[in-house]
Amino acid sequence: MYRAKQDGGNTLRFFAPEMQAHTRRSLELASGLKHATAHGELFLVFQPQCALDSGALTGAEALLRWRHPQWGLVSPAEFIPIAEQSGTIVAIDLWVLEHAALQLRAWDAQGLPELVVAVNVSAAQFGRPQFVEEVLATLQRVGVAPQRIEMELTEAVALKQPEQAEITIRKLHAAGFRVALDDFGTGYSSMSYLKRYAIDKLKIDQSFVRDLAEQGSDQAIVTAIIRMAQSLGLRTIAEGVETAEQAQLLQAYGCDEMQGYWYSRPLEPQAFAAFAQRHRSSLALSQ
Numbered sequence: 001m002y003r004a005k006q007d008g009g010n011t012l013r014f015f016a017p018e019m020q021a022h023t024r025r026s027l028e029l030a031s032g033l034k035h036a037t038a039h040g041e042l043f044l045v046f047q048p049q050c051a052l053d054s055g056a057l058t059g060a061e062a063l064l065r066w067r068h069p070q071w072g073l074v075s076p077a078e079f080i081p082i083a084e085q086s087g088t089i090v091a092i093d094l095w096v097l098e099h100a101a102l103q104l105r106a107w108d109a110q111g112l113p114e115l116v117v118a119v120n121v122s123a124a125q126f127g128r129p130q131f132v133e134e135v136l137a138t139l140q141r142v143g144v145a146p147q148r149i150e151m152e153l154t155e156a157v158a159l160k161q162p163e164q165a166e167i168t169i170r171k172l173h174a175a176g177f178r179v180a181l182d183d184f185g186t187g188y189s190s191m192s193y194l195k196r197y198a199i200d201k202l203k204i205d206q207s208f209v210r211d212l213a214e215q216g217s218d219q220a221i222v223t224a225i226i227r228m229a230q231s232l233g234l235r236t237i238a239e240g241v242e243t244a245e246q247a248q249l250l251q252a253y254g255c256d257e258m259q260g261y262w263y264s265r266p267l268e269p270q271a272f273a274a275f276a277q278r279h280r281s282s283l284a285l286s287q
C-alpha cells in the first residue's frame, strides 16, 4: 500500500521505496532525454525484413536505442512514452529520420543494395501541421529520396484526428513515402479507414504471431487480415516471427514479408551491412 503525506507545503512524499525509485527513474529519464541527442546517447539499430516466398532481404526497420550514462541501455518501450509525455519525442523522431537517412547514404556508398528503411512516427510528430514539410526538408538536406523511407504509423496515431490524418497520409504518399500501419489488429481501427487512407502495408502485430502455431483463433485473425489486405491491394508483413513454423504458416497464408528474431534481431549498422551482403541473393527459407 502506498501512503502519501502532505508535507507542509505542497510536496507529496511517498513511503513505498519502490515507487520512489520508479518516480526518480522516470524523472531522470525525462530530463535526460532532453540532452540525449546532443550528448550522443541515442543510436539506431536496424532489423532486417524479408520476403516470405524468396527469403530475400526487402528492407529494415530503424529502432531507437538509448544508452543512458547511469542507467545503461534503456528500452524504447520505457522511454518513448516518457518522451511523448514530455514533448521531446518530436525532436527525437526527427533525429531518427535524419540518422536513418544518413545511414542509408553510408550503406549506398558501401555498395549495398538500395534498401527502404522504415521509421516509427509518434502521434505528437504526426499531428504537427509542418510534419510533412519538415521530414521532406530533412531528407533533402541529407540527400535521400522519400521513396527510400517507409513511415510506420500505429492505428492510434492514424485515428486520433481521422480527417487530418487522411490528408497527411495522402501528402506523404504524394511526396513518395511508403506508409505502413504498425501493430495492426491491436488498435480500434475502423475498416473504412483502410480503404480511405493511402496506406501501402499492414504490419500484423506480434501478439497474433506469437502463438500462431498453437492458437486457432490467431490463425483465423491472421488469415482474415491477410485476405482483407489482399483484396484492398495492401501488402502485409508479420512482426515478431521467431520460429520456422510461424514463417511457414505465414507463407502458406499468403503473407508477403516478415520481420523477427528468426530472420534476424535488430543489428547495429556494421552488422547490418554484413548481413545485407550475405543476403544479397535470395535465401531459402529452409536454410
Ligand code: C2E
Binding pocket: 047, 062, 063, 064, 075, 076, 077, 080, 093, 096, 120, 121, 122, 152, 182, 183, 206, 239, 240, 241, 242, 259, 260, 261, 262, 266
Ligand atoms: P514496434 O515499432 O512494433 O517495433 C517492433 C518491436 O518488436 C521492436 O522492439 C523489436 O525489437 C521487437 N521485435 C522484433 N522482432 C521480434 C521477435 O521476433 N520477438 C519479439 N519478442 N520481439 C521482436 P523495440 O526495439 O524494443 O521497440 C519497441 C517499440 O518502441 C516499437 O515497437 C516502437 O513502437 C517504439 N519505437 C522504437 N523505436 C522508435 C522510434 O525511433 N520512434 C518512435 N516514435 N518509436 C519507436
Ligand code: MG
Binding pocket: 061, 120, 152, 182
Ligand atoms: Mg514499428
Ligand code: MG
Binding pocket: 182, 183, 203, 205, 239
Ligand atoms: Mg510494430
Ligand code: MG
Binding pocket: 183, 205, 206, 239
Ligand atoms: Mg509492436
